[in-house]
Amino acid sequence: MEKTELINKVNEALAEEFEIEISTLIPDANIKDTLDIDSLGLVDMVALVESLFGVKIQAQEITSILTFENLYDYIYKNINGK
Amino acid sequence: MGIYSCLGKNLEEVSKSLYEGKSGIIFDRSRKELGFRSGLTASLETPNLKGVLSRNQRVYMAEQCNYAYLATDEALKNAKIDRDYLAAHEVGLLYGNDSSADAVMKSIDTMREKKDTTMIGSGAIFQSMNSTVTMNLSCIFKLKGINLTISGACASGSHAIGLGRMLIQAGLQDCVVCGGAQEVNPYSIGSFDGINAFSIRENEPEKASRPFDRDRDGLVPGGGAATVIIESYESAVKRGAPVLAEITGYGFSSNGDHISVPNVDGPSRSLQMAINEAGIDIRTIGYINAHATSTPVGDANEAKAIANVFGDHKPEITSTKSMTGHEMWMAGASEIIYSMLMMKNGFIAPNLNFENPDDDSVKLNIPVKRVEKIFDTFLSNSFGFGGTNSTLIVKNIK
Numbered sequence: 486m487e488k489t490e491l492i493n494k495v496n497e498a499l500a501e502e503f504e505i506e507i508s509t510l511i512p513d514a515n516i517k518d519t520l521d522i523d524s525l526g527l528v529d530m531v532a533l534v535e536s537l538f539g540v541k542i543q544a545q546e547i548t549s550i551l552t553f554e555n556l557y558d559y560i561y562k563n564i565n566g567k
Numbered sequence: 568m569g570i571y572s573c574l575g576k577n578l579e580e581v582s583k584s585l586y587e588g589k590s591g592i593i594f595d596r597s598r599k600e601l602g603f604r605s606g607l608t609a610s611l612e613t614p615n616l617k618g619v620l621s622r623n624q625r626v627y628m629a630e631q632c633n634y635a636y637l638a639t640d641e642a643l644k645n646a647k648i649d650r651d652y653l654a655a656h657e658v659g660l661l662y663g664n665d666s667s668a669d670a671v672m673k674s675i676d677t678m679r680e681k682k683d684t685t686m687i688g689s690g691a692i693f694q695s696m697n698s699t700v701t702m703n704l705s706c707i708f709k710l711k712g713i714n715l716t717i718s719g720a721c722a723s724g725s726h727a728i729g730l731g732r733m734l735i736q737a738g739l740q741d742c743v744v745c746g747g748a749q750e751v752n753p754y755s756i757g758s759f760d761g762i763n764a765f766s767i768r769e770n771e772p773e774k775a776s777r778p779f780d781r782d783r784d785g786l787v788p789g790g791g792a793a794t795v796i797i798e799s800y801e802s803a804v805k806r807g808a809p810v811l812a813e814i815t816g817y818g819f820s821s822n823g824d825h826i827s828v829p830n831v832d833g834p835s836r837s838l839q840m841a842i843n844e845a846g847i848d849i850r851t852i853g854y855i856n857a858h859a860t861s862t863p864v865g866d867a868n869e870a871k872a873i874a875n876v877f878g879d880h881k882p883e884i885t886s887t888k889s890m891t892g893h894e895m896w897m898a899g900a901s902e903i904i905y906s907m908l909m910m911k912n913g914f915i916a917p918n919l920n921f922e923n924p925d926d927d928s929v930k931l932n933i934p935v936k937r938v939e940k941i942f943d944t945f946l947s948n949s950f951g952f953g954g955t956n957s958t959l960i961v962k963n964i965k
Contacts, residue, residue: 504622521623525689529626532686541683 486564491538492557498533512554519553538564568811568904569641571634572791573609573891577641582908585916588937590773590890592787598753598760605765607775609789609892611751624707627693629670631748632703634792634897635662639704639744642794647808648742650709659712659740661731662700662794663723663747665896668755670694700748700792712740718896720951721858723747724793725899725959729817731797741802747900749790756788762827766861776893777920778859778886779866779928786860789892793901812907813962815944816845822954829865829950834858834872837956841946842876845960850880852960853942854915856906858950859886860893869948870927881932883940889919899949899957906945910963913941 486494500507503520510519520526531542534556540563542550550556570577573591574584584591591609598606614633616625628636643649648658674691678684693702698716705714713734717727724747731743759765766785768775776787803810818841822833842849855873859866866886873884887905888894894901909915915938924933943963950956 502622504617521621526623528685528689532688535683535686541685 488557488561491561491564494537495534495557495560498537499530502529502533510553512557513552515552516550516556534560540564568645568795568907569638569643570791570793570901570904571614571637572793572894572901573611573789576637578645578904578908581905582912584890585887585905585908586912586914586937588890588917588919590919591789592772592775592892594769594772601753601757603753603757603760604763605760605767605785606769607766607772607787609751609787609894611789611791620707626690628703629667629694629699629750630752631664631667631750631790631792632700634790635700635704635746635748635794636707638746638792638794639708642744642796643708645809646796647806648796652806653709653711656742657712657740658710659731659734659743660701660705660710660714661717661727661743661745662704663717663719663725663727663896663899664697664700665718665720665723666750666755667695667697667699669750669752670699672754704744710744712743719955719957720953721893721895722899722949722951722955722957723896724901725903725947725949725957726819726955728795728797728814728900728903729819729957729959732814732817735797735799742796742798744794745797745900746792746794747897748792749895749897751790759788764862774920776861776889777922778857778861778889778918779870779924779931779933780921781923781925783861783863783866786862786888787892789894791894791897791901793897793904795900795903810964811911812964814959815847815962816841816958816960818842818844818958820956822956824954827952829868829954831868831871831875833954833956834869834948834950835875837958838872838876838946838948841958841960847944847960849877851944852946853882853940854906854909854945855882855884856902856945856947857884857886858948860888865950867925867927869950870931874927874930883915883934883938884931885915885918885934887916889921890916899947902947902949903959903961906947907961910942910945914939
């Protein structure tokens with residue numbers, strides 16, 4: 486999957502799940518602030534990513550995924566690493 | 568007061584349905600496809616709270632929490648309690664709820680399919696617990712007093728009100744949000760259907776729930792939520808609240824007997840305890856809202872208990888379950904509201920489908936048509952599995 490396609494797919498899913506405007510999802514924005522979620526909401530983001538891409542974000546790795554750019558990179562790397 | 572039931576989405580709609588003697592029962596074919604013996608159920612629209620509550624509030628709410636939110640929002644508005652008041656006072660919350668089967672089932676289905684607990688999502692644990700209603704309402708409305716779910720089977724809602732009153736009497740709370748909620752999805756009551764408890768009069772849904780009638784053949788499941796705000800008289804007067812009525816008696820008992828088959832002794836003691844506590848002459852009770860669910864043994868034994876306790880005094884007795892079906896964990900609270908609406912508006916809704924009495928119900932005064940009647944005190948019974956009984960007596964305040 487091309488990265489642009491991946492980003493679009495992630496953004497569409499996040500906007501729908503967390504009920505926010507897709508335009509607010511910019512690469513260097515903080516995920517928790519933008520999605521207005523706490524650690525519980527992050528669980529739903531992890532589940533969403535796993536259902537969309539089959540990529541499981543490990544609990545010890547989620548702490549290093551702070552921005553959407555971090556998230557796109559993580560998914561991209563793990564899809565291509567499969 | 569506030570309510571969301573098969574008779575309407577608010578007090579005004581419900582009052583109109585009661586006055587018209589409207590049934591909320593339908594036949595749901597999808598239940599037959601799930602293997603139900605009975606496809607009968609109350610008809611209830613699932614509210615869409617998107618745009619009312621945020622995603623982060625809704626994600627933790629099980630089905631019945633949606634009903635409870637709407638009922639409580641209406642009740643607080645009617646009681647003239649706003650967010651500022653809730654922020655400045657320790658308002659409590661006691662709500663009856665005794666299952667959250669749909670949420671439990673969905674999370675287990677996901678776990679079995681995905682073999683990965685993360686995929687269950689963040690909301691499931693908060694939706695799955697019996698306390699889902701109180702944990703959600705307390706966070707949404709920012710309540711700061713007691714925060715507790717009452718699980719007393721089909722008497723849950725009634726016990727919640729009775730226990731809330733005790734907290735106020737003890738001086739531990741000035742104001743408590745009380746009520747009962749009941750999920751309506753088929754999965755929550757499949758096991759109940761499985762023990763042949765439901766009516767199978769599927770060709771006549773509106774005639775299926777027939778409390779006290781000779782030809783009753785079981786209950787019809789229903790649900791929704793009902794909320795009443797109870798408060799010390801002093802607190803209510805101090806803040807200029809509209810005071811509707813006084814809870815004058817709360818009786819309770821346990822049958823100490825069979826898990827599902829009710830007896831006469833337990834309900835009789837609950838009735839008598841409530842009357843004793845109210846300290847009233849039973850002749851002042853102008854209406855009895857019976858628990859009667861339309862089951863053969865339950866209705867007969869309640870009729871015996873009422874006849875034993877009331878003797879020659881025969882106020883009108885109806886079961887509003889003839890219209891709503893059995894609202895179970897919600898019923899004790901909703902039936903207080905149905906009775907309140909009747910008392911405030913001077914009528915008694917008909918006991919639908921009471922066509923022929925049996926040996927026990929023939930001794931009671933059960934109206935089949937609406938009665939226009941002014942009454943100032945009513946008694947409401949609620950009984951549940953395991954032999955839990957609750958009786959409330961309420962007096963009008965004009």
